[in-house]
Amino acid sequence: DVQVVESGGGLVQPGGSLRLSCAASRFTFSSDSMNWVRQAPGKGLEWVSYISSSSNTIYYADSVKGRFTISRDNAKNSLYLQMNSLRDEDTAVYYCARTLGSYKYYGMDVWGQGTTVTVSS
Amino acid sequence: EIVLTQSPATLSLSPGQRATLSCRASQSVSSYLAWYQQKPGQAPRLLIYDASNRATGIPARFSGSGSGTDFTLTINSLEPEDFAVYYCQQHSNWPPITFGQGTRLEIK
Numbered sequence: 001d002v003q004v005v006e007s008g009g010g011l012v013q014p015g016g017s018l019r020l021s022c023a024a025s026r027f028t029f030s031s032d033s034m035n036w037v038r039q040a041p042g043k044g045l046e047w048v049s050y051i052s053s054s055s056n057t058i059y060y061a062d063s064v065k066g067r068f069t070i071s072r073d074n075a076k077n078s079l080y081l082q083m084n085s086l087r088d089e090d091t092a093v094y095y096c097a098r099t100l101g102s103y104k105y106y107g108m109d110v111w112g113q114g115t116t117v118t119v120s121s
Numbered sequence: 122e123i124v125l126t127q128s129p130a131t132l133s134l135s136p137g138q139r140a141t142l143s144c145r146a147s148q149s150v151s152s153y154l155a156w157y158q159q160k161p162g163q164a165p166r167l168l169i170y171d172a173s174n175r176a177t178g179i180p181a182r183f184s185g186s187g188s189g190t191d192f193t194l195t196i197n198s199l200e201p202e203d204f205a206v207y208y209c210q211q212h213s214n215w216p217p218i219t220f221g222q223g224t225r226l227e228i229k
Contacts, residue, residue, distance in 0.1 A: 035218075037165075045157075045165060045208055047218040059216040095164055100176070105212045107155035109176060111164035 002027045002110050004079075004096045009115030016086050020115055022079035022096030027110070030074035033057075033099040035108055036081050038092035038117075048094070049081065053102075064090075086119045093117075123147055123211050125221035133229040140196040142224045144209035149189045153213035156185055156194045159223075160205045168207075169194065196226075204228050 008020040022034070036048040049070040050059045058070055069082040079096055093116050097108035124147040134140055144154065152172040157165040167176040169185035172192060182197040196203055209221040 044223045045159075045210075045220040047210075047216075047220065050216065050218070061217050097165075100167065100170060105153075105215075106170040106174075107157075107167050107176070107210065107212070108165075109167045109170075111166070113164055 002098075004098065004110055004112040006094060006096050006112040006115040009094065009117045011118045011120065012086055013121050014087060014119055016119070017082070017084045018086065018117060020081040020083065020094055020096075020117070022081075022112060024077045024079065024098070027098070029072075029077040031102060033105075034072065034079045035097045035099060036070060036079075037095045037097055037108070037111075038090075039095070039114075040089070040092045043092075046092075050099075051079070083117070086117075088119050091117060091119045122217055123150060123214055123219055125209050125211055125219055127207075127209060127221035127224045129224060130222075131225045131227060133227050134199055135229045136199050136201055138199050140194075140199055140203070140226055142194040142196075142207050142226070144187075144192040144194070144221050146190045146192075146211060146213075148214070150211040150213035152188045153211055154185075154187070154192050155210045155212070156183075157208045157210065158203075158205050159208065165208065199226075201228075 033052045051070045067085045093114040095114045096112045098110035100106040100109035156169040159165040173185045
């Protein structure tokens with residue numbers, strides 16, 4: 001089955017850094033744009049960042065702009081999220097999700113199980 | 122930023138009944154709206170894209186309608202596995218991509 005698997009979550013102090021990874025398999029990763037979406041405990045979904053297939057186009061939510069950096073390595077079928085200057089409000093489950101649609105954004109059709117980031121002193 | 126408002130917050134129904142979930146956008150999103158289902162402890166699952174197109178593998182009892190600012194997700198003849206939280210998401214004027222706050226569909 002097509003799948004993505006996140007890793008790299010953990011407990012970090014406020015102001016600290018963490019790098020999340022997402023390993024893709026059984027689809028042509030280099031052809032698909034990708035996203036990070038997060039969900040704070042007991043809350044709804046929040047889109048975090050988007051990266052196009054070739055990394056030419058990158059977007060961030062205002063809440064993480066200037067602190068988070070999305071990147072990808074198509075040779076390794078991997079997506080990353082470098083998170084710096086972490087805050088309590090960044091505590092969430094972080095999902096990696098594939099964009100449905102090569103030339104148009106239809107939604108997110110493949111999701112991982114998520115990796116948990118806890119920011120606390 | 123486009124704000125999506127879902128109603129009701131919670132919907133209590135019995136298996137076999139029809140569920141009607143609403144999503145209203147603060148400005149027109151044309152048909153650039155998707156619906157997701159999320160069960161406890163699981164990742165979201167794409168149900169509907171472009172307002173009315175079922176994603177791969179989604180049963181026919183799920184249907185979406187609407188355009189502009191008002192959208193509906195209808196689930197006909199509820200199955201026990203349909204009780205979950207449902208989110209709408211717009212990708213018309215982005216970034217940012219935005220989600221509604223969710224509707225919890227619970228067993229009555």
